[in-house]
Amino acid sequence: MPDYVLTNEELSTMVDTNDEWITTRTGVKERRILKGEGKGTSDMAMIAVNELLAKTNTKPEEVDLIICATVTPDHVFPATANLIAAKTNCVNAFNYDIGAACSGFIYALSTGATFIESGRYKKVIVVGADKMSSIIDYTDRTTCIIFGDAAGAVMLEPTTEPLGIIDFIHKSDGKGVDYLRMKAGGSKYPATHETVENREHYVYQDGKTVFKFAVVNMADYAEKIMKRNNLSSDDVAWLVPHQANKRIVDATSNRMGLTDDKVMMNIERYGNTTSATIPTLLWDYENQLKKGDNLVLAAFGGGFTWGAIYVKWAYDPK
Numbered sequence: 001m002p003d004y005v006l007t008n009e010e011l012s013t014m015v016d017t018n019d020e021w022i023t024t025r026t027g028v029k030e031r032r033i034l035k036g037e038g039k040g041t042s043d044m045a046m047i048a049v050n051e052l053l054a055k056t057n058t059k060p061e062e063v064d065l066i067i068c069a070t071v072t073p074d075h076v077f078p079a080t081a082n083l084i085a086a087k088t089n090c091v092n093a094f095n096y097d098i099g100a101a102c103s104g105f106i107y108a109l110s111t112g113a114t115f116i117e118s119g120r121y122k123k124v125i126v127v128g129a130d131k132m133s134s135i136i137d138y139t140d141r142t143t144c145i146i147f148g149d150a151a152g153a154v155m156l157e158p159t160t161e162p163l164g165i166i167d168f169i170h171k172s173d174g175k176g177v178d179y180l181r182m183k184a185g186g187s188k189y190p191a192t193h194e195t196v197e198n199r200e201h202y203v204y205q206d207g208k209t210v211f212k213f214a215v216v217n218m219a220d221y222a223e224k225i226m227k228r229n230n231l232s233s234d235d236v237a238w239l240v241p242h243q244a245n246k247r248i249v250d251a252t253s254n255r256m257g258l259t260d261d262k263v264m265m266n267i268e269r270y271g272n273t274t275s276a277t278i279p280t281l282l283w284d285y286e287n288q289l290k291k292g293d294n295l296v297l298a299a300f301g302g303g304f305t306w307g308a309i310y311v312k313w314a315y316d317p318k
């Protein structure tokens with residue numbers, strides 16, 4: 001988490017908004033912003049990966065693969081995962097990025113798990129990292145109140161116990177481009193003076209439409225993954241939901257029949273950090289997790305992209 005705290009109060013001095021509106025409509029009180037010239041997503045991710053290596057007693061050269069979910073890569077290319085590997089001395093890893101907006105981390109997690117399951121690799125690091133402040137228009141009150149910057153990382157390893165990533169369902173629908181996108185800066189509309197003047201290098205969001213799709217799909221797919229794994233609400237220890245908006249999370253947990261004490265939340269302190277919400281929730285709540293706990297991870301994001309993962313947590317808190 002970057003140090004700089006951007007509060008609702010400070011935002012109220014930048015755009016026509018107020019703490020009460022932001023809190024009731026989104027659940028966000030403050031978010032972190034990465035400050036400093038030349039600092040990018042990989043700088044936050046590097047810290048997360050270094051902490052992960054230390055905590056798991058892993059030598060950097062043992063890492064086989066780093067997958068980084070991000071929509072705010074340091075550069076269009078090379079991949080941010082390559083830069084993270086270089087900064088953390090993971091010299092034997094091959095690395096690539098996944099761009100699936102707010103579902104990026106769950107897409108990357110199941111991809112990483114599949115590499116482990118294949119038996120080909122033993123240590124896969126999955127990173128979710130975004131410097132959303134680099135693509136947010138701080139004159140647009142409908143988006144700047146939501147997003148923040150952060151990075152998180154997890155290590156995947158093989159086990160002979162029936163633990164880990166048990167099941168996943170992922171979906172996408174490209175018609176979402178009309179409702180949530182950054183229009184310019186890609187191959188269709190490369191950067192020009194005009195694209196900059198028109199503020200097309202920032203997130204555009206039709207909040208109402210995104211909200212409707214998110215509420216239905218996150219809840220539907222969280223429920224689907226429970227049903228197909230015969231999990232009742234009593235069986236689920238935790239919902240680990242992408243932190244888009246507290247109201248979207250509430251709709252999902254209600255559908256799953258879960259009480260609030262089983263729902264991980266940190267939107268109040270960090271806002272929507274896109275690819276980083278789920279790994280930073282796991283970091284925040286790690287001490288409360290027990291080996292064998294059933295977790296449902298659920299996300300919805302730009303694309304549209306969405307889905308859910310069933311994880312059986314693999315270790316007790318230290």
Ligand SMILES: CC(C)(COP(=O)(O)OP(=O)(O)OC[C@H]1O[C@@H](n2cnc3c(N)ncnc32)[C@H](O)[C@@H]1OP(=O)(O)O)[C@@H](O)C(=O)NCCC(=O)NCCS
Binds near residue numbers: 017018214
């Ligand atoms: C963006 C979002 C918070 C807006 O909330 P909403 O309840 O849909 O609000 P609306 O867009 O209907 O706006 C209601 C009113 O508040 C105003 N408003 C919008 N942003 C505001 C702000 N920051 N402060 C104060 N008022 C604001 C609007 O102009 C509108 O005023 P009007 O009724 O006079 O036209 C909500 O739509 C949302 O969370 N969408 C999904 C976002 C998301 O999840 N994105 C990431 C994808 S993973």
